[in-house]
Amino acid sequence: MSTRFGVVALLACAALAGCGGSGSEDSTTDGGLTVVHTPSTTTATGPPSGPLVRICDRTLAGEVRRVLRAHGSENTPDLRPAPAGTSRLSACDLGPIELSLDNAPDAAQRYRNRIVETTQFSSGHANRVPREVRGVGDSSLGASGANWLPWIHQLLSVRGKRVLIVSLGGGQPRGSESLAAATAISLAVWDRLD
Numbered sequence: 001m002s003t004r005f006g007v008v009a010l011l012a013c014a015a016l017a018g019c020g021g022s023g024s025e026d027s028t029t030d031g032g033l034t035v036v037h038t039p040s041t042t043t044a045t046g047p048p049s050g051p052l053v054r055i056c057d058r059t060l061a062g063e064v065r066r067v068l069r070a071h072g073s074e075n076t077p078d079l080r081p082a083p084a085g086t087s088r089l090s091a092c093d094l095g096p097i098e099l100s101l102d103n104a105p106d107a108a109q110r111y112r113n114r115i116v117e118t119t120q121f122s123s124g125h126a127n128r129v130p131r132e133v134r135g136v137g138d139s140s141l142g143a144s145g146a147n148w149l150p151w152i153h154q155l156l157s158v159r160g161k162r163v164l165i166v167s168l169g170g171g172q173p174r175g176s177e178s179l180a181a182a183t184a185i186s187l188a189v190w191d192r193l194d
Contacts, residue, residue, distance in 0.1 A: 009164025048083045050090025051118060051162070052101045055192045056083035063188045064094055071173040071181035102163040111156060112164045115147050127151055133179070136186050146186070148179050156183035157190070164189060 045171040061079040082093040085100075092099040102110070115130050122128035130147040137145020146157035153168040166182045166189070174183045 048085055048090070050085045050087045050101065050191075051103060051193055052092045052099055053083040053085055055189070056081045056092030056094075056099075060092065060189070060192065061094055064097055064185055067181050067184040067188065068097075068172060071177040073173050073181070077098070079166075080093035096168070096172050097185065098165075098167040098169065099185075100165045101168075101193070102165075105161065107163045108158050108161050111158045114156070118149065130156075131179075133157070133183060133194070136183055136190070146183075146189070148182065150179070153178050153182070155186055157186050159190060159194075162193075164193075 039109070058081065061081050065079055079094040079097065084091045084093065088102070088104040089100050090103065104110075118128070118130050122130075128151055130149055132143035133146040133148050133155065134143045135146075138159045139145070141158065145159070146155060148155050153172075153174075155166045157164050164186060166181055166185050168178050172178065
């Protein structure tokens with residue numbers, strides 16, 4: 001009986017050891033919260049395309065740099081635009097600032113789901129509740145058209161069927177200045193997309 005238990009325990013340990021990541025993930029820790037970045041399994045064929053790819057250029061990098069300086073970022077790194085994506089999901093990596101635009105048909109519904117679920121899972125953690133931001137998202141949605149996720153420094157906004165995510169990383173403005181910077185960056189991106 002003890003041999004059988006030992007074999008079962010050994011198999012269970014082997015199975016659990018195999019449940020880890022593939023090694024293609026990386027993670028960052030920000031204020032005690034670990035965020036795992038898992039690359040998408042979807043690969044685009046051909047050159048990058050999509051709405052953000054079209055505007056991910058030195059002009060946008062200059063606008064973002066000015067916003068960061070205006071909102072107290074002492075160290076504004078050289079922002080080299082790196083566009084990626086497809087017509088459904090495009091991105092613009094500007095070093096510590098990441099922009100992504102979800103242009104899939106169900107993007108707005110997934111945005112609403114994410115906000116509702118984030119609110120539900122934040123019970124007992126007031127700092128994890130999404131905060132509505134007026135004047136950024138679709139005006140027909142009022143304040144619910146944009147939400148700030150302060151613990152991960154992300155501003156999500158929806159206009160029409162598209163969702164824009166602005167992520168501030170790398171020690172960029174913090175506190176109330178981070179929301180102000182993310183708002184200004186979002187508005188600059190929406191202006192160029194519209």
